[in-house]
Structure formats: structure tokens, C-alpha cells
Amino acid sequence: MAKYNHKKVESKWHKKWLAEKVYEPDLKNAKNPFYNLMMFPYPSAEGLHVGNMYAFVGSDIHGRFKRMQGFNVFEPIGLDGFGIHSENYALKIGEHPMDQARVSEKNFYRQLQMIGNGFAWNEKLETYDPEYYKWTQWIFIQLYKKGLAYRKKSAVNWCPSCLTVLADEQVISGECERCGTKVIKKELEQWFFRITKYADKLLKGLDKIDWSEKVKIAQKNWIGKSEGASIKFRLTDVTGQKDGKHFVEVFTTRPDTIFGVTFIAISPEKAKFWLDIGWQVSEEVKEYITKALSDRVTRDQNQDKDKSGIFSGISAINPANNEKVPVWISDYVLAGYGTGAVMGVPAHDERDLEFANKFKLAISGAPLVSIEEGIKKSVGKKTTQFRLRDWLVSRQRYWGAPIPMIHCEKCGWQPVPEKDLPVRLPYIKNFRPTGTSESPLAADEKFFKVKCPKCEGVARRETDVSDTFLDSAWYYLRYASVKDKKYAWDQAVTKKWFPVDMYIGGAEHSVLHLLYVRFLAMVFKDLRLTNFDEPFKKFRAHGLLIKDGAKMSKSKGNVINPDEYIKNYGADVLRMYLMFLGPFDQGGDFRDGGIKGITRFLDRVWNLSQTLNLKSQNDNPKLQIVLNKTIKKVTEDLENLSYNTSVSALMVLLNEFEANMESVGKNELEVLAKLMAPFAPHMSEEIFREILKNKKSIHITPWPKFDSKLVKDKEVDIVVQVNAKMRAVIKMPVDSLQKDVEEAAKNNENISKYLTSPVKKVIFVKDKFINFIV
């Protein structure tokens, strides 16, 4: 009996699959396209993380299943290699990011090859390839032309370790998404994308896409739509003249509480703005404003929720009842949300209550009115506010796509002419972040010294690079047109393949990548560059993989290196084990001991293929039923990504085969091989082609069909209860009538002894269950 040599078998099929183009769909002419996409990796660290492997295998299994169901599956792969993540790693090991990219690329592609996924290798892409980022820059220009990319000075997130600004989405609980350092605020002029323009659309679109519910909820909360009213309060004094001509406008979701207003609170930023236009206040108030503003910059945003504040010295008039209320300046009022001012209603808002208690402001007992009346009485205006802020896209780092803009003293900001793209990232020796709020590219005169595209005068090229999340916000479009020199994506191909049919990735990208991608897709549609506004029809988040009950981390030294496991056990074992750990959407606990179960299973499958008599005919009706049931179960489970239960169904099938070896023949082996092909593509192929002597790859042969007449047993176990307590299990022919089951049950001695008093009621469920109430 030939022993199974996973190394030989796996590398043999890798070569053949490539040569036979098993996983290369005809992108132009495919009849039945299915775009199966997985989030591409950051190729930065020591190699591919087993967590990536887990996600990729889970995605690949779905793709292989769809391919066998007759779809032309497109399953591309690439590297999200630009960005802080890769650059930080290069810095850490003392290599130049541009050199390191080539090393990481080779290693990653080797590992991705080893795992045996059905990737369309001809379409691979890397975001740091000038042929790719040329189009990233082109996209930036399209947004700029439509007024969706703009510069603005504001208090932005700054990571003191990565030495760059960050988008709001990249600050996780007050810390830098990449390095975990506490983020501070800095007042800087930066490039933004106007994602807020699409806030409502981003929210509404969620209703029509089939995505993991938790991701939709996270996006909904992040967008944070609030409906309410803006109400103007007349001020008694702002500029020193007691003219009453000035107003403060507040936003509230509770106009019904208008009569309970006991104070107005404005943000320090708004107060500063008033100062700048001539507001006269005491020195004490000025000091408070200065301090509050500087605290905003340095304060740890995660702690210290203690509210501070000061009475400004002026009052405002409640338009609903003409009552005078004091105007306070407080740090609990955010500058970037609503109008930067709130009406204080301590009776109905916890924060207002806390503030009122601290500063002894009186709580009003005024009654509520209806929302409509509140708005009417206060002459307010119905408005909607979003929590979402514009996407800050510029970064003061080296390893990214240069922002394709040029600044001319005379003509202002000018986009780089499209014919001049790409703006190549130069190879500069000193690529370290500077910390001066400027990119290291600002030290490269050859790079930034350019002519103005408009007046040809002396101008300066933008030296910031764009956020990595811009690279990854459109990569799925490029995959299908990766060879196109003329356009970012080919119209005909795009029409055929998009939107993506199935996207699989991590839920940690809920309000990062997954939000940005949707935004840009909507922009592309509006620019008539595509014909769809939601990029992914279906998205499923996979769970987190842990090791022996703990999170994997380098510091704990419990990070799994997939290479070792592939070497020792083979890719098929690793794939199948990863899927068997637990529900794919919930993750699982990787324990070395558990691998044995899968190793044994695949060994037994191999032994079966070596020892059975291929000429055997299956004349065993029970085995036929098990076989058909398994086909049904695995088919349904693969559709739902319930991988752990399909593996267990395959195990049950193997157990049955082994117990009925005389009935297991060519057909049975072929069905087993096909059902396990998505999980263990190498061994399945070996069995299908070398033992069963098929010419074509198993991965492009039709998925087994089940006979719906054969998924039901001929005889079923019926649970018999007396007063809802189980007393017996009886075997009955399938579809037995109530009267027959009743009779059989009553004749059962376990039952008859409980039926001493007359039966009051019988509850019967066909083929399952009968309950006598006495």
C-alpha cells in the first residue's frame, strides 16, 4: 500500500494546477462569473500569520465549492504592501522599505502558494507597484476635481510614535491603530476626503447588502445619525455692545425639553473663535479658554471625563419662554459635532446633570412638550447631524503613494496632469519619519521642486503620501483589470464581474477599510466610472483564532508559524484542522493536540482509497441514505460557511464507509473525494486523478447531487413520552400515522406501565415524537 507523501503530492498538484490554469477564469468571456474575494494581507512581519491563513482558507473553501457548482470563480490575491505597517517593520529590522518589499513579497507569495488556495495568480497585484499606485493617484485627482478632496486646518489626531496624523477611524480607544501609542491632537492643515457627503447614503445602503450583522451595526453606530433641531439663542452680549444682535446656535435631539433649559454650554474652540472676533471677557475666562484648548491637545482622550467649565459672564435668551440663562464655556462640549454648543437640560441629560451638579446650576421642573411644539415654540429648524467626520488621508511618512498635487504660490493647488502619472516615490536614503509634521520627502529637493502645471512658474510638490487605506479602498476593482495600461479598470470586464459576490475578512475593519471601500464605490458610481454603488453583495466576517485559550502575540511567544505545520502535516491537514476548530464566524482555539484528529481522518481516507475494491457496487440501502444525507448536509453547510459541521459530517461518512467496506466502491470514493475537495484539495485531487483515473481536475468537475428521495431514512426512531417525560424510543416506518404509532407505543411495556390512568390528550409529531398526557 502506497504511503501518502504530502510534500510530493502537494507540490505536484501546485505545478499541474498552474500549468492547466485550473483557477484562471476567462475574465472577458466567462459565462457564469463569481467573484470570490478575501481581504489581502499586509506583507510586513516575519511572514504570513496563521490568522491570515485561517481567513484565506475559509474564503478559498467557499470559492472551490462555487467553482465545482459550475461558476467561473475569480479568486485573486495581492499584497497591501504600502503603508505604516510595512514601513514600521522595515524600520525595525533596519532595511529600506523598498528593498524589504521585494523580500516580503517573495516570502508571502511562497506561503500563499503552499496553502493550496485556488488563486488566480496571473492577476496578482501589489499596492506599491507604480503601475498600481498610478491609479491610486488618479483616483485622488478625480476626487479633487469633484471637490471631494480638500485641505483644511483643524485639530487632528497625531501619533507621537508613528510621527504622522491619523484618521478618526484609525484611532482605537484613543490609541494608534498601528502601534498602540496614545494619540494626541495637533492643529494642522491636512488633506481630507469628503466622506460626510455620503453619510446618509452609506447608512441607507446597509439595508440592501447581505453583510455580517455586527459589521452593519458597527457602521451604523459610527455614522451616527441623529435627528433633532437647531435652535438659536439670542445673546445679551458678545462684542461689548449690549446689542442683542448675536446668537448662539445649539443642536439638540430633544427639542421637547426646551422649557427645561437652565444654561448654555459652548466649546472652548467656539469661545476662542468669538474672542478672535472681538469678544470681551475677563482675564479669568481667557485663561480658562487657553487651558482648555491646550488640554484638548495633550489630554489622554480615554480618561479624565471630569467636566470643567467657567461662566462666560454673558447670558442667552431662551426663545421659547424668553428666560435668561447663563452661557458657560466647557470642555465637555465637542467642537466638531453639531454647532459646538449645547443647551443644558439637567433634568433630561446625564451629562448636563453632572455639569449642573458640579457648578450648582439649578434644575428646572418645567414640563415636557411635544417635539413638534418644542421646535415651533423655539423657532427651531429640524436638522440631522452625523457623527461621521471627513476622512483624513494625508500621512507624513515615506512609504506610501505620493499625493499627486502641486502647490503654486500664484495658482494655488493644482493636480498633477494625468499624463504625468505616476508620481513615483523616489528611493531616498533617509526615509525615517521626521516628526516635524512633514514627510521625509520634504527633504528631497529633486522630488518637490517642480513647475506649476498651470503657469509653469516655480511650485512645490505635495510631499505627504496618502493613507494606506486609500490603496486598499479600490484594489478589488484593479484585480480584474490588472494588465490594463490605459484605464484603472476595464468597463466591460467590470460590468461582468462586479459587485463582488462574496467578500471575507476580519470584523476589525468594520469602520475602517469596509467603510472607505463603500464610500469610494459610491463616488465611482457618481463619477460614472462604474455602475454599482455597493462594492460587495455579501460580506462575512470570520472569527478570531486564539492559541490554547489566549490571544496570539509575539510577546507571549505563542504565534503559530504556518510553515512548520505545512511541513510536518501538510497543507490539507492544516486547512481542515483550521476549519474544524469551531464555527468560522466565531473563530477557534488552535491546540496542537487537536491536529491529530484530522491527521487520522485523512490517513484513514487515504487507506480507504488504497484498500477498497473499486468494482464494489453499493447495494446497501442504509449506506445510500447516509451518503445522500452527507451530500445534502455538506452542500448546505458550505453555502453557509458552517465548515466545522461539514468536516464532522465527512467524518461520520467515513465511519460508515469503514463499517460497510464491502459496499464502498468507485462511486462512493468519488463522492467522498469531491465533498472534501474544498477542504483538502491535494489529497482529493490525488484520489480523483491517480486512483480513480480521471483526466480533468476534481476542482472543475461538478459537485455531487443528492437524491431527495434518499435523504430520508426508511425507518425512524420515535420518542415516546408520558406526561412529557421520555419513557421509550420505538422504531417505526417513516411517515407512520398517529394511530399506528399510538398503538405501537401502547404495546410497548415501558410505556404501558405508565399508562395507568386514562389518556387525556395525545400530542403527535410525525416521524419524531408522541406524548401521552394522563
Added chain:
RNA sequence: GCUCGGGUGGUGGAAUGGUAUACACACAGGACUUAAAAUCCUGCGCCGCAAGGCUUGCGAGUUCGAGUCUCGCCCCGAGCACCA
């Protein structure tokens, strides 16, 4: 604080309101072996000699019947966090 997931044997985990603990790991006993590993067979929720009883974080409820539905708690994980 708010919003999502979860809580089932020694462990990972199965269960359209209808036999809770499938499948696997670990463990124990046996076979094979000079021996070990591998492999194969048997057992394996708890109490009990048994008959039987108990068991899905805790407490109520709906139902003939609840791991599953409803309400109130407790614990764990993830996300958001002064968004007015």
C-alpha cells in the same frame, strides 16, 4: 455607560421548540508488539450496586415539551465612548 456576540462534559464544540452532549481531542481498559510509538476494539456528563434521578451561568415565565422563545439578574469577550 451604550451596542453587539457568548456562557453546554476534563477540552474544542453539535443540536429547524421534540432522544442534550453529534464529531473530535484528552483519559481509562483491552488487542497487536520483546518494548514503545502508530494502529485497531471498548468505555467515557453527574449521583446511584441497580431501578431510577439530576444536568446546558442564576432566577422566574410561556408551552404537552425550553440549551433554543419572553422577562429579570450574574459572568466573559469584542466594538464605541462626553456625538447633546
